[in-house]
Amino acid sequence: MSSVNSSSTPTDRLAKQRGISTRCNCGQAVSRFTSKTVKNLGRLFHCCPMGSDKEKIHLLKWTDKSVVEEIEDFQDLFDVLLVDNIEIQKSVRGGEAMMKGHESRIKETEDAIAHCEEKITKCIKELRIIKSLFVCCLVMVFMYIA
Numbered sequence: 001m002s003s004v005n006s007s008s009t010p011t012d013r014l015a016k017q018r019g020i021s022t023r024c025n026c027g028q029a030v031s032r033f034t035s036k037t038v039k040n041l042g043r044l045f046h047c048c049p050m051g052s053d054k055e056k057i058h059l060l061k062w063t064d065k066s067v068v069e070e071i072e073d074f075q076d077l078f079d080v081l082l083v084d085n086i087e088i089q090k091s092v093r094g095g096e097a098m099m100k101g102h103e104s105r106i107k108e109t110e111d112a113i114a115h116c117e118e119k120i121t122k123c124i125k126e127l128r129i130i131k132s133l134f135v136c137c138l139v140m141v142f143m144y145i146a
């Protein structure tokens with residue numbers, strides 16, 4: 001089929017199918033043709049090979065209208081993706097702020113650990129001095145007794 005009768009109304013058929021259809025409801029793959037009617041000369045359309053003007057169940061649709069639908073659907077999808085992207089960017093910013101908070105707490109914890117290590121080192125030194133004094137005192141006591 002390479003032409004369409006000007007009396008047909010292809011846009012009314014299968015109005016539920018949006019965009020460029022690849023299959024008719026009957027299961028047949030649709031093909032693209034060029035209208036040779038005076039009314040629509042040179043206009044592209046997609047059509048089921050099983051279709052005819054009498055059988056309105058088969059797909060027959062103007063390609064330019066299908067393309068407009070594809071663009072509209074793409075625009076809707078793009079709008080959804082744009083909103084999703086904005087939400088993702090907000091989440092990423094929130095995650096980055098949370099990471100900075102955690103990094104700050106890690107730094108505080110590291111500082112506290114370093115402070116504790118200094119105190120432990122100081123305590124060990126004091127214990128060694130006390131131990132030495134104790135030994136000295138013990139030696140003096142033994143010398144006094146002896």
Ligand SMILES: [Zn+2]
Pocket residue numbers: 024025026027028048049050051057058059
């Ligand atoms: Zn069909």
